[in-house]
Amino acid sequence: MTQQTGTEQTGPSSRTADGELALELDRAHVFHSWSAQATLAPLAVAGGLGCEVWDFDGTTYLDFSSQLVNVNIGHRHPAVVAAIQEQADVLPTVAPANADLARGLAARAIVGHAPGGMSKVFFTNGGADANENALRMARLHTGRDKVLSTYRSYHGNTGAAIVATGDWRRIPNEYARGHVHFFGPYPYRSEFWSTSAEQETERALHHLERVIQAEGPGSIAAILLETVVGTAGVLVPPPGYLPGVREIADRYGIVLVLDEVMAGFGRAGSWFAFDRFDVRPDLITFAKGVNSGYVPVGGVILSDEIAATFDERVFPGGLTYSGHPLAMASIVAALAAMESEGIVANAARIGAEVLGPGLRDLAERHPMIGEVRGLGVFWALELVADRATREPVPAAVMGQLKSELMARRLLPFLAENRIHVVPPCVVTDDEVGRALAVYDEALSVVEAGL
Structure with missing residues (x-):
């Protein structure tokens, strides 16, 4: 499979101004779906390539949301x-x-x-x-x-x-x-x-x-x-x-x-x-x-x-x-x-040999993970306050977890009490390894505060 490499992480100071303008215009004129408008704080995405996106300041994020679980072939193929x-x-x-x-x-x-x-x-x-x-x-x-x-x-x-x-x-x-x-x-x-x-x-x-x-x-x-x-x-x-x-x-x-x-x-x-x-x-x-x-x-x-x-x-x-x-x-x-490029085969292999086993290993070490399920590059971690009762973690915990993941430069997909682990189908073993390390660190921080 052809690998896509490289990012556009740097640029003139005008890029920061562009980011500020993007957010200003968004908040002034864009009406967002499924949202209470006053509480929004969107990420201003400036570009992307492969499994990464970056903001206007050049900060790069590993995109394990595939945006809305749709960028299967990766960004900007x-x-x-x-x-x-x-x-x-x-x-x-x-x-x-x-x-x-x-x-x-x-x-x-x-x-x-x-x-x-x-x-x-x-x-x-x-x-x-x-x-x-x-x-x-x-x-x-x-x-x-x-x-x-x-x-x-x-x-x-x-x-x-x-x-x-x-x-x-x-x-x-x-x-x-x-x-x-x-x-x-x-x-x-x-x-x-x-x-x-x-x-x-x-x-x-x-x-x-x-x-x-x-x-x-x-x-x-x-x-x-x-x-x-x-x-x-x-x-x-x-x-x-x-x-x-x-x-x-x-x-x-x-x-x-x-x-x-x-x-x-x-x-x-x-x-x-x-x-x-x-x-x-x-x-x-x-x-x-x-x-x-x-x-x-x-x-x-x-x-x-x-x-x-x-x-x-x-x-x-x-x-x-x-x-x-x-x-x-x-x-x-x-x-x-x-x-x-064998992209579908890559998704199958990644799920069976890298991502699935890696997520199950996380579950062995994090009591907050009640269940791991999925296939290909389509997985979910269901998070619970108690494994015995399977009580879902509260929304505040999910909010904290999202902040910890974003701080570690991973763009997540969270829904209710779940982390959906859904990278592009072109994701590499190394990128999965990076993401697993981020999930591990973020879960550890959140669990330590409970």
Whole structure:
């Protein structure tokens, strides 16, 4: 795999002024998502390369957040940057009704990694509208209305996607109809009093089927699942769960939609996370990792059966920027680089041989770590005040931990009582070693103060 090296850590004093201006303008004019605006103190990021970013003073941070778990190929990969520049010089935008070579090449590259019998892609602007349109397709294909999704999930912030989401963000946004939630597997905090992964799978599947039966199978269009639950905890499904969901969906004529927005394109150490779980969905949603977020893009990969529903029937959906040429060029270049540089294989190896073992070693030495779980470059440390009761650590502890990590020049991803350890797929053994040392030091400082 080609390594990206070098940083831009120094510059004239005007760089500090630029940083101050960036923060001043941000606080004066930018309205941030999911935030109380008065309490914000954002980091002003000036640049990045590979697995590092830096501020306007030249201070470098190891990016173990991948921003929003999307910079799979690393920051500023030269092939992707060049492809965007070249496309901008040829055709910077085009209406989606026209045929565009870059769009066709991107679609072909994507379905080349999908299961057989899935040959078409509907492009969107991001993951939320990918899920939005997948649910629309499922409803029109089946003639049914209801959508089932789990309470521990995040599917985006548009009308149906946010209501399909299970976490707290759904509650002030419940305007879409026909959504039903159920509990998915979470062995560490089982809703089913399970004492083994096998029990968790069996009982979670029984729960899902009972919800379907109680809601009326003939009313349910789709089951929407994150293959590996992302923001809600990096919850890797126990053995047999996803094939069990597939079997239940088939039995009741329900479309299975797997949300690969966060888990796809290398994050789980495979091209799609479901490749690791012996399951084939009817619709696949993606975004983020397909081009590392260099240009906003998402999409739905359709089974040929569902695509055929719209051969003679108009699909009532579209977006001005569906298949935007700059995004398409970035996808083609990103996937080509991931293939030629062995980036997905690197993510799998790092997870199995370096990151996973290193995190489990941390858990042996830090009683605050209740559980380590993950795969590829998609991991979580669940932090507890007491291992016996599994009581989550309070928010103040997480705030202190974030400060300690940032002070040691690591950019973390924290959610509730968890550290999500999610570096780019290009991360090296040395960078993982540096990060593990930082996690170790920060946890030690916080634990000493409790």
